[in-house]
């Protein structure tokens with residue numbers, strides 16, 4: 145395997161060159177309908193192709209949500225493969241949002257599916273769930289290191305239900321979410337300019353000053369737009385870690401399609417607001 149430059153370094157450069165915005169590729173059935181497309185494989189293909197065409201040459205990161213493709217079975221996965229490959233060829237980094245989490249050899253197989261350079265769905269990074277225990281992710285950590293890919297570990301998710309697990313206090317007094325961030329800080333130790341092992345931390349969560357978000361890696365921040373957070377919330381939520389934040393917007397951009405220039409306009413408005421919010425930090 146000839147490894148890529150580590151994901152963290154590639155991401156930092158892309159954020160510097162293109163700004164930090166991550167646009168989601170989330171082909172909800174309702175969005176397909178709003179775009180005048182059928183809820184079928186042709187509609188899925190047109191939707192994804194349009195988002196890639198509109199965004200991949202300008203945003204730092206595209207994040208396809210695997211579930212919306214898996215819904216269509218093997219033909220949906222074929223569309224996902226093409227979307228990932230075309231987005232990467234056009235210069236975007238692809239974070240595969242599949243939220244995988246398993247144990248041992250099964251986790252290793254999930255890692256092979258998304259993080260091995262020869263895999264049809266190879267992506268620059270993968271979202272993973274650590275709730276079978278952080279150590280269960282070690283096959284994915286190892287393969288990501290080998291291939292130059294990255295991970296985004298669900299630490300403090302944007303949904304209100306996440307708190308019952310992630311804010312739970314462990315016997316050592318730390319919350320479960322803080323424990324995940326500490327594991328990631330250890331993975332990223334010494335990595336410059338940015339580690340490859342990121343956390344998912346919702347932009348919807350309000351004041352997170354009790355958490356140490358400076359863990360040396362990127363922070364994927366979903367929740368802007370449809371879930372109610374705004375770019376102006378970012379400095380308050382993330383404090384000094386805000387320069388490592390990759391803010392994700394999915395429906396907030398996608399609802400402007402199918403017109404390519406309208407999609408680009410919406411993404412530019414978010415990018416400008418993000419830039420303004422970060423300017424004073």
Ligand SMILES: O=C(O)c1cc(=O)[nH]c(=O)n1[C@@H]1O[C@H](COP(=O)(O)O)[C@@H](O)[C@H]1O
Nearest residue numbers: 209241271301302344366370371393394395
């Ligand atoms: O891992 C994710 O991307 C994710 C984590 C999280 O805590 N919350 C969250 O909304 N997401 C994803 O981020 C996207 C948010 O979409 P919008 O709410 O439409 O902007 C969806 O693809 C979600 O699955």
